[in-house]
Each structure stands twice: as structure tokens, then as C-alpha cells.
Amino acid sequence: MEFKTRDYRAEDKVYSLTRISVSSHPLCSSASSSLLHTQDHGSTEFFDPLRGLSTQTLEPVENTAVAEKLPATQPTSHLSSKKEWTSFNKLLMQRFPVPKMISVSSFSSKTIKGSKASGELSSNIQSDELNDSQKLKEGGFKIVSQQEYIKRLHELKDEIMRSWHSDDRVTTLKLSIKVARLLMDTSVAQFYPTLFVLAADIMDMLGDMVWDRIKQKAEFADDGTKICSLSDDFDANRICFEAKETCNNWFRKIASIHELLPRIYLELAILPCWRFLHDNVMDDLMRLVTMIRGVADPLASAYCRFFLLHCAQKLPQLDTGHLIACISDTKIVLTRIVSMKETKYGNFLGDRRLVISLMEPTIEYTMRCIFKDPNQVADMILRLELYGEVPWISVILHYLLKELPVSVVCSNAVEILHLVDCSSDYSFDQCLNYKVLGLKLCEGISQVNTVDVLIDEVIQVAIKRKSLDEYLKILDAYMDIILQYKIDHYLSSILSEIFERLCSEVVTEDELANLQSIIVKLVTHFDDMKQVFDLNYFVDILDVMHGSSRSIVSMHILNNATRNDDINDPTTIKLLFDVAQSLHDSVDFSSTKQDDNQQAERLIVRFIDKVDHGIDLDRHLTFLIECRGAFSSMNDLKEILVHSSNLLATRALRLREKKDTLNFIKSCITFNEVTIPCIPSYSRQLILYLETAEVSLLGGLISHSDGLLDSAISCLQDVNLVDGMRKNEDADGIVSLMRKLCSFMLMVPGNLDQGVTYIPKNILSLLDSQSWITPKLRIRVLCSLLSLSATFSQNELPYHPIHEEVFGNDSLFFGDARYSQELVSLSTLILHNMVDTIPQESSQATRGKLALEACNCIAMSFNVNQEISSVCSKLVEIARSCLGPADKYLQSTINFVHKQSPVSVGGK
Known part of the structure; x- marks a missing residue:
């Protein structure tokens, strides 16, 4: 066999494309225009997907399939309010978890246990209610499960609906009264919000059914003839007598209910029906507001007002007097609660706090309604007498501040701060009012007036707080303002105060969370971390922090x-x-990586990558050594450290004297030789061994390069120890690295003691010892080894080491017969391996392609004489039997081999 002689320089000139210098990138607009002129593209405009979307504006497409046609009887504003009500009620039920067992009054228990309104029912509702009222006075409580309670309410709803559809209006009303009467029982406490939501749903259902019935009577006669069609804003004078009579009957029946609370709820349920009788429904609404004042229980009255606000939104009214009246009445009720003194029964502070917390959602919803219309904000503030002399109840002020527009808060910041100062009752944590004010101001930070006066007063307020938690809560809310306006003297005093308090107290988790928020805002405000570290007490405060808060702050600092x-x-x-x-010490990198672990690892890696000691390369290598010891749990980081070490070595070649450079590169290689074995992935080890060997060769350290290549071969021998079931992609990757090793071998001088083919023979032996290497992968490696041998045989190699003292094999062994004989011996062995391996492939199509791949490699490496032609013919026959004679790859291979020699190979 004879290797084919090749002239790589001549081939490069022949096959290289002609290069033309250009003044702009070919994908830029000017180049694209010229390209359009020089090529025949017709009228098609050039569009480059890498430059983003077309400059043409896309018209928005309306999704007609999703759009709903709103009923004419329900205006859009009403549907929006209904959706908001439903969403609010869902959150309300989640806010107060329901206990498994509920203590209820004996009367409520009777309703829940299933006393159904069936059979003969008295038409005299007032008489029945008086009887029920007498029963209600009977003392005692009973325990029912919350599941039983809720299930019974659903049953009552179904019964009401069935009786309605059966035209049994009396039963419908009687059952609805029973549901409303349940709301009189506030002994259920924590369950009351859930009870309200379920009962209010039934009241709404009743109201809708009554409304639809009366509206139908107003629009249609008894025989089905249409009388008129009512618009959303119809007048009462258009309603026929029969419809009005039906409406009057409903209100009279409800007016005969003895108990006040059920009577109010039932009238509120059908409140919109007053529009069938007269146009001034607001008078009826205000009458109901006044009636609720007669409900003595604060919790029952609060939720009744809650329902009133919901029902009022069904009216096409513009007046907002009921909103002001409701919040004023709530203030009176809460004032009585917070001013209660200790009685002979003891201090009921705990119970009062529970009542106030249960009332909070009703206050929140009221404030939402008050400031719903942005055009009425100024009028509402005036009517609420926001800046009056009378202190506000803290809980009401809190939800008022949450709903106030940012512009109003920013323009009246100091006045509102004074308002919070004066509102210090126990109904709500005053710190949260300071906090919500600060957060509002931060939303419109550019609109804040009198910043110095504001911050000065806030800091004085915070300092007076003995609790570290309260101190941090207040400061946290205003930290963005302090940083935005660069009030540095405040910042210094704040950090000093925080550190003093941290040293004198045991820090709780809540306090750590608030401290974390402050430090994160501080860190993210500055562009240069040196400015942050230079702040007095910052590092000391950081040292005090621990746990997840410290980890989060650390990630923000590194980011x-x-x-x-x-x-x-x-x-x-x-x-x-x-x-x-x-x-690093706070994260368990050995466990399955979660998002936080991955983010922490990325930040640490990015920090190490960003560190630059300039020309002090020895200090940087020392830094890498310190990192290896400090971050021992991070396997991915070790790989980065090796890359950084190799980068340092290459920088040393450009910056240092030759003698110093050699010693430094040796230190870098030693660092890598210690670090690489600690990486669990063999494929990554192989990559790093090859990379470090290249750096060694670049520095002229041939012996180090040989040692690293030996380590790479040893690494390949251990691959099968990883696991028994190797993935195809892993195997493909390792084979690709083996082929890369073959390419790198061209620059490595042959070993005079062990022979120039020492490493290729080791790779060949490796193929026989690894069970995971399939015939397909084996052929790929064998082709690379054969190409390597053929390239080594050339008078001039295609590329050489950069170092001037490292000579290629074409210089070291030029004209040496033993060198050529060794290459031929290796190639013969590889050739036989190829021929023996191909039949082992089980897939017929793959076997045919492997035969062609081997045939092409052989024809490119050797002169096609009789011996080579025989081998190629055998491979072509295998391919023809597997792929068929018409296969294009087969035909092109036959043509290629035929051109290399006059001997016919397999026919055409």
C-alpha cells in the first residue's frame, strides 16, 4: 500500500473561494439593496430574518371567536362590577380559613340540620316570623361540621330554585328568609365571611329571578303579546299596572319580616326592582343605609353594608352619598369598639381584634367603591374630610391610603404623614400605615414634594419605635426615596442605627426579611459595589445576616x-x-439542582470569570487556587477554573519574559492536572485534558503535553465505569472528542522511545475494549485514525505548532524508512478493522452508508492500486446489497474511486 501524496497549499488555493473586500456587512440594508440590483429577484424585497420583524406595521386582529356579546339588560359596567365582586369573594373565603367544626346558635342549627319548608306553608309570613323569633331567643349552641353547613346552604339554594320554577313564590320567599336569618348568627366568627359569600350568592339569585319576572310582566301581556321593550335606563311611568302590582307585593311581603337584618337583606336583594315603581331609587338606598344602623352586632352590620354596596352597583345611579354614609357609619362602629374599656367580664381585647380583622374586607371594598371613579377623587376627599382635625381609625385609614391615587398622596405627603401620626389606635398596626404611605410615594417618586421634611419626620418616627421589626418596616418603605434623592447623611445614620439594634437584639425571621429588603434596595441602587462596601457598617450588617435572607442578599450583590x-x-x-x-456554604449543590441552586452557581461562576488582576498573573492563579478550595461542591466551577487557568497561560505567553513564562505555564498546567480529575464527567475531563495539552504545546512543554494525552487516554478507558446504560448522545460526544484527539496529534511530535504511532495504537486498542462503542461509532474513529496516518506520511503537514522550538513529524522524521513503515503497519491494521467492523452493523441502511464512508476514506488516503481496489470493490458490493444500485451516494463513491485508478471498481 502506498499513501497518496498531497500538496495542502496547492489544494487550499484551488478550493478556496475568491474573497472580495466590502465596505459594509452583507446583511445591512445598503448591501441588501445592491444585492437586489445585481441579482434577478424580480419585485421581491429582501428580508433578513436576523434583523427582526418587518418594518411594516401589522394591523391588530380581533378575536371574534372569544369576544362575547353582552346582554342588553346588563351594561358593561355592571358586568365588570359583578366580576370584581366574584373575585373579591373568592379571596375573602381564602383569607379566613374555615374551621372543621362550627359552634352555631340552636336556631341556626335547626335550619342547617334540614328543617325544610315543605307541605302546607302559612301565607301569613309575619306570623311565622314571630314564631321563629321566639325560637331564636332560646339559648344554647350546637356544634356542626363546616361541610354539613356548606352542604345545607347549597341544598337551600337548590330548593329555592326548584320552588321558584314550580311557581311556589311563598316557599321561595320563606326559604330565602331562612338563609338571610343565618347571617344574624355571628357566633360562627371565622366562618362568617364564608357564610356571607354563600348567603349573598343566594340573595343575588333571588334578586335576579324577581327582576326577570317583573321585567317580563312589564314587557309582555299574559297571552305573550309584547307590550314594550325596556331599555337599560327605562322610566317607571312606562311600566304597566300589573307589573307594578307584582313588584309592590314583593316589597310588602319583605316589609312584613319581623327581624331587621333578614328584612334588609331581602330588600337589598331586590333593590333594583324599585325602578319599576319610581325613578328616585337613591331615596330607598339611603333609607336602607339608615336601617342598617339599627343592627347592633358590628360584624353583622359591616357585612350588611358590604352587601348594600354590591347591590347599589346594579343601579344606574350617579350619587355617591351612600358610600360616604357607609364609611361614616363604619367609623362610628369602630370608634365604639376601640374605645371599649375593661368590664366586669374581663378585657375582651382579643375578641375585639378578631371582630376588626373580620370587618377589614368590608372596609377595603368600601374604599374601592369610593375611589372607583377617578373623576370624583377630589370630591370624595373633600366629603370624607380627609385632612380634618378628628383622628381617623387606623384600619380605615390603611385601606383609604391603599386606594388613594398616587398623585394625591405625593402632593400631600406631609399632611398624610401627620394623619397617620394621629391615628394610633390598636385596630391596625400603625407601622403598616407608614409602610403603605411609603410604598405609594415610591410609586410616584418623581412627584414627591418636600422630600427633606418628609424623610426627616419619617426617620424620627422610626427611631421612636422600640421594636427592630417596626423600625425596619418603616425604613424599608422609604428607602427608595432616600436613595433616589441621594440623602447620604440619612443613609449613614440609618446603617449605624440598624447595626446598633442588631447587636443588642436577637434577630427574628421577620426582621431579617425586612433587613433583606433594605439591603437589596441599597445594593441595586449603586452601579459600583465598591461604593456599597465603603458605606459605614454595611459589611458589619452583612455579617450579622444569616439563612435564606443572607443568601438572597449575596445573590443580589454578586449580580x-x-x-x-x-x-x-x-x-x-x-x-x-x-x-x-x-x-456557596448555604446551598447544597450535591442535591438535585433547583432554580435557586442554579442561579447561585451561575452568579459565583460569573464573579470568578469577571475577576481580573491585570498583569499580576501569579495573583490571579492564586485566586483560582483559593476558589477551588472554597467552592469545592461546584463541579461545573472546576471546569471554569481549568479554562481560566489555560487562559492565564496564554496571556503569559504574550506578556512575560520567556523564562518566567515557562515556569508560570508549568504552574497553570499543574493546577489543571490536580483539578481535572475532580470533575465527575469523563467527557468534560477529556475536553479539558485536550485543551490543557494544546496550551502545553503552545508553551513548548512537549513532555507535559504527552503526559496530558496519556491522561486523556486513561480517561477514555474509564468511560464505561460511569454507568451501564450510556446514552447515544454521550457516546457520540466522546467519539467526537476522540476524533478531535486525532486532529490534535498532527501537531504533537512523535515519541522516539514508544514510537510515533503510540497514541493512535492506544486509541485502536481502546475501540476493542469498550463495549459501548457501536460499529457506526467505531468506523468514525477508524476513519479518523486512517486519515491521521495518511496525513503523517506527507512531506509537509497541513498545520504545525506555533512554538518555534516544537517541530512537527514532517521535520523530525522526514525520509526515515522506519517512520513510514510504522505508519503503513498501523494503516494496514486499521484497514482490516474497517472491513471486519462493517458487517457487524445490524441496520442494513446504516451498514451500506458505513461501507461507503470507509470506501471514500480509503480512496482518499491511498493510491488505488490492485490491493486497494479489491478492498474498495468489496465495500461497494456491501453498499450495493444494502442500499440498492440506484443510490446516489453509492454512484458518487464509485465515480470517485474510478477517477483515482484506471482499475474498474464495482461498475457504474
């Missing part, structure tokens, strides 16, 4: 420090190193 330029300040590097080490 902020690494988002810009390289980090080169020694002090900053040391502090960031401590931060990264603290983060």
Missing part, C-alpha cells in the same frame, strides 16, 4: 457586581469572594 465591567479592585474582590463563599 450587581458582575453586570458591568471586570472586577479589579483588590478590596472589592476580597469582599465579593467572602460573599460568594457564604452563598
Whole structure:
């Protein structure tokens, strides 16, 4: 066999494309225009997908399939309010978890246990109600399960609907009264919000059914003849007598209910029906507001007002007097609660707090309604007498502040702050009012007036707080304003105060969370972490933090420090190193990686990558050594450290004297030789061994390069120890690395003691020992080894080492017969391996393609004489039997081999 002689320089000139210098990138607009003129593209405009979307504006497409046609009887505003009501009620039920067992009054228990309204029912509702009222006075409580209670309410709803559809209006009303009467029983406490939601749903259902019935009577005669069609804003004078009579009958029946609360709920349920009788429904609404004042129980009255606000939104009214009246009445009720003194029964502070917390959702919803219309904000503030002399109840003020527009809060910041100062009752945590005010101001931070006066007063308020938690809560809300307006003297005093308090108290989790928020805002505000570290007490405060709060702060610090330029300040590097080490120690990298673990690892890796000690390469290598010890749990980081070490070695070649450079590169290689075996992935080890061997060769360290290549071969021998079931992609990757090793071998001088084909023979032996290498992968490696042998045989290699003292094999062994004989011997062995391996492939199509791939490689490597032609013919026959004679790859291979020699190979 004879290797084919090749002239790589000549081939490069022949096959290289002609290069033309251009003044702009071919994908830019000007180049695209010229391209359109020079080529025949017709009228088609050039569009480059890499440059983004077309400049033409796309017209929005309306989704007609999703759009709903709103009923004429329900205006859009009403549907929006209904959706908001439903969403609010869902949150309300989630806010107060329902206990499994509920203590209810004996009368409520009778209703829940299933006393159904069936059989003969008295038409005299007032008489029945008086009887029920007498029963209600009977003392005693009973225990029922919450499941039983809720199930019974659903049953009552179904019964009401069935009786309605059976035209049994009396039963419908009687059952509805029973549901409403349940709301009189506030002994259920924690369950009351859930009870209200379920009962209000039944009341709404009743109201809708009554409304539809009366509206139908107004629009249609008894015989079905249409009388008129009512619009949303119809007048009462258009309603026929029969419809009005039916409507009057409903209100009279409800007016005969003895108990006040059920009477109010039932009238509210059908409140919109007053529009069938007269146009001034607001008078009826205000009458109901006044009636609710007669409900003594604060919880029952609060939720009744809650339902009133919901029902009022069904009216096409513009007046908002009922909103002001409701919040004023709520203020009176809460004032009585918070002013209660200790009685002979003891201090009921706990119960009062529970009542207030249960009332909070009703206050929140009221404030939403008050400030719903942005055009009426100024009028509402005036009518609420926001800046009056009378202190506000804290809980009401809280939800008022939440709903106030940002512009109003910012323009009246100091006045509102004074308002919060004066509202210090126990109905709500005053710190949260300071906090919500601060958050509102931060939303419109550019609109804040009198910043110095505001912050000065806020800090004085915070300092007076003895609790560290309260102090941090208040400061946290205003930290963005302090940072935005660069009030540095406040910042210094704040950090000093925080550190003093941290040293004198045991820090709780809540306090750590607030401290975390403050520190994160501080960190993210500055572009340069050196400015943050230079702040007095910042590092001391950081040292006090621990747990998840410390980890989160550490991640923000590293993220902020690494988002810009390289980090080169020694002090900053040391502090960031401590931060990264603290983060590393708080995360379990050995467990299955979660998002937080991955983010922490990415930040630490990015920090190490950003560190730059400039020309002090020895210090940087020392830094990498420190990182390897400090972050030992991070396997991915070890790989980065090896890459960084190799980068340092290449930088040393450009910056240093030859003698110093050699020693430094040796240190880098030694660092890598210690680090690489610690990486569990053999494929990654192989990559790093090859990379380090290249760096060694670049520095002229041939012996080190040989040692690294031996380590790479040993790594390949251990691959089958990873697991028994190797994935195809892993195997493909390792084979690709083996082929890369073959390419790298062209630059490595042959070993005079072990022979120039020492490493290729080791690779060949490796193929026989690894069970995971399939015939397909084996052929790929064999082709690479054969190409390597053929390239080694050339008088001039295609590429050489850059180092001037490292000579290629074409220089070292030129004209040496033993060298050529060794290459021929290796190639013969590879050739036989190829021929023996191909039949082992089980897939017929793959076997045919492997035969052609081997045939092409052989024809490119050797002169096609009789011996080579025989081998190629055998491979072509295998391919023809597997792929068929018409296969294009087969035909092109036959043509290629035929051109290499006059001997016919397999026919055409």
C-alpha cells in the first residue's frame, strides 16, 4: 500500500473561494439593496430574518371567536362590577380559613340540620316570623361540621330554585328568609365571611329571578303579546299596572319580616326592582343605609353594608352619598369598639381584634367603591374630610391610603404623614400605615414634594419605635426615596442605627426579611459595589445576616457586581469572594439542582470569570487556587477554573519574559492536572485534558503535553465505569472528542522511545475494549485514525505548532524508512478493522452508508492500486446489497474511486 501524496497549499488555493473586500456587512440594508440590483429577484424585497420583524406595521386582529356579546339588560359596567365582586369573594373565603367544626346558635342549627319548608306553608309570613323569633331567643349552641353547613346552604339554594320554577313564590320567599336569618348568627366568627359569600350568592339569585319576572310582566301581556321593550335606563311611568302590582307585593311581603337584618337583606336583594315603581331609587338606598344602623352586632352590620354596596352597583345611579354614609357609619362602629374599656367580664381585647380583622374586607371594598371613579377623587376627599382635625381609625385609614391615587398622596405627603401620626389606635398596626404611605410615594417618586421634611419626620418616627421589626418596616418603605434623592447623611445614620439594634437584639425571621429588603434596595441602587462596601457598617450588617435572607442578599450583590465591567479592585474582590463563599456554604449543590441552586452557581461562576488582576498573573492563579478550595461542591466551577487557568497561560505567553513564562505555564498546567480529575464527567475531563495539552504545546512543554494525552487516554478507558446504560448522545460526544484527539496529534511530535504511532495504537486498542462503542461509532474513529496516518506520511503537514522550538513529524522524521513503515503497519491494521467492523452493523441502511464512508476514506488516503481496489470493490458490493444500485451516494463513491485508478471498481 502506498499513501497518496498531497500538496495542502496547492489544494487550499484551488478550493478556496475568491474573497472580495466590502465596505459594509452583507446583511445591512445598503448591501441588501445592491444585492437586489445585481441579482434577478424580480419585485421581491429582501428580508433578513436576523434583523427582526418587518418594518411594516401589522394591523391588530380581533378575536371574534372569544369576544362575547353582552346582554342588553346588563351594561358593561355592571358586568365588570359583578366580576370584581366574584373575585373579591373568592379571596375573602381564602383569607379566613374555615374551621372543621362550627359552634352555631340552636336556631341556626335547626335550619342547617334540614328543617325544610315543605307541605302546607302559612301565607301569613309575619306570623311565622314571630314564631321563629321566639325560637331564636332560646339559648344554647350546637356544634356542626363546616361541610354539613356548606352542604345545607347549597341544598337551600337548590330548593329555592326548584320552588321558584314550580311557581311556589311563598316557599321561595320563606326559604330565602331562612338563609338571610343565618347571617344574624355571628357566633360562627371565622366562618362568617364564608357564610356571607354563600348567603349573598343566594340573595343575588333571588334578586335576579324577581327582576326577570317583573321585567317580563312589564314587557309582555299574559297571552305573550309584547307590550314594550325596556331599555337599560327605562322610566317607571312606562311600566304597566300589573307589573307594578307584582313588584309592590314583593316589597310588602319583605316589609312584613319581623327581624331587621333578614328584612334588609331581602330588600337589598331586590333593590333594583324599585325602578319599576319610581325613578328616585337613591331615596330607598339611603333609607336602607339608615336601617342598617339599627343592627347592633358590628360584624353583622359591616357585612350588611358590604352587601348594600354590591347591590347599589346594579343601579344606574350617579350619587355617591351612600358610600360616604357607609364609611361614616363604619367609623362610628369602630370608634365604639376601640374605645371599649375593661368590664366586669374581663378585657375582651382579643375578641375585639378578631371582630376588626373580620370587618377589614368590608372596609377595603368600601374604599374601592369610593375611589372607583377617578373623576370624583377630589370630591370624595373633600366629603370624607380627609385632612380634618378628628383622628381617623387606623384600619380605615390603611385601606383609604391603599386606594388613594398616587398623585394625591405625593402632593400631600406631609399632611398624610401627620394623619397617620394621629391615628394610633390598636385596630391596625400603625407601622403598616407608614409602610403603605411609603410604598405609594415610591410609586410616584418623581412627584414627591418636600422630600427633606418628609424623610426627616419619617426617620424620627422610626427611631421612636422600640421594636427592630417596626423600625425596619418603616425604613424599608422609604428607602427608595432616600436613595433616589441621594440623602447620604440619612443613609449613614440609618446603617449605624440598624447595626446598633442588631447587636443588642436577637434577630427574628421577620426582621431579617425586612433587613433583606433594605439591603437589596441599597445594593441595586449603586452601579459600583465598591461604593456599597465603603458605606459605614454595611459589611458589619452583612455579617450579622444569616439563612435564606443572607443568601438572597449575596445573590443580589454578586449580580450587581458582575453586570458591568471586570472586577479589579483588590478590596472589592476580597469582599465579593467572602460573599460568594457564604452563598456557596448555604446551598447544597450535591442535591438535585433547583432554580435557586442554579442561579447561585451561575452568579459565583460569573464573579470568578469577571475577576481580573491585570498583569499580576501569579495573583490571579492564586485566586483560582483559593476558589477551588472554597467552592469545592461546584463541579461545573472546576471546569471554569481549568479554562481560566489555560487562559492565564496564554496571556503569559504574550506578556512575560520567556523564562518566567515557562515556569508560570508549568504552574497553570499543574493546577489543571490536580483539578481535572475532580470533575465527575469523563467527557468534560477529556475536553479539558485536550485543551490543557494544546496550551502545553503552545508553551513548548512537549513532555507535559504527552503526559496530558496519556491522561486523556486513561480517561477514555474509564468511560464505561460511569454507568451501564450510556446514552447515544454521550457516546457520540466522546467519539467526537476522540476524533478531535486525532486532529490534535498532527501537531504533537512523535515519541522516539514508544514510537510515533503510540497514541493512535492506544486509541485502536481502546475501540476493542469498550463495549459501548457501536460499529457506526467505531468506523468514525477508524476513519479518523486512517486519515491521521495518511496525513503523517506527507512531506509537509497541513498545520504545525506555533512554538518555534516544537517541530512537527514532517521535520523530525522526514525520509526515515522506519517512520513510514510504522505508519503503513498501523494503516494496514486499521484497514482490516474497517472491513471486519462493517458487517457487524445490524441496520442494513446504516451498514451500506458505513461501507461507503470507509470506501471514500480509503480512496482518499491511498493510491488505488490492485490491493486497494479489491478492498474498495468489496465495500461497494456491501453498499450495493444494502442500499440498492440506484443510490446516489453509492454512484458518487464509485465515480470517485474510478477517477483515482484506471482499475474498474464495482461498475457504474
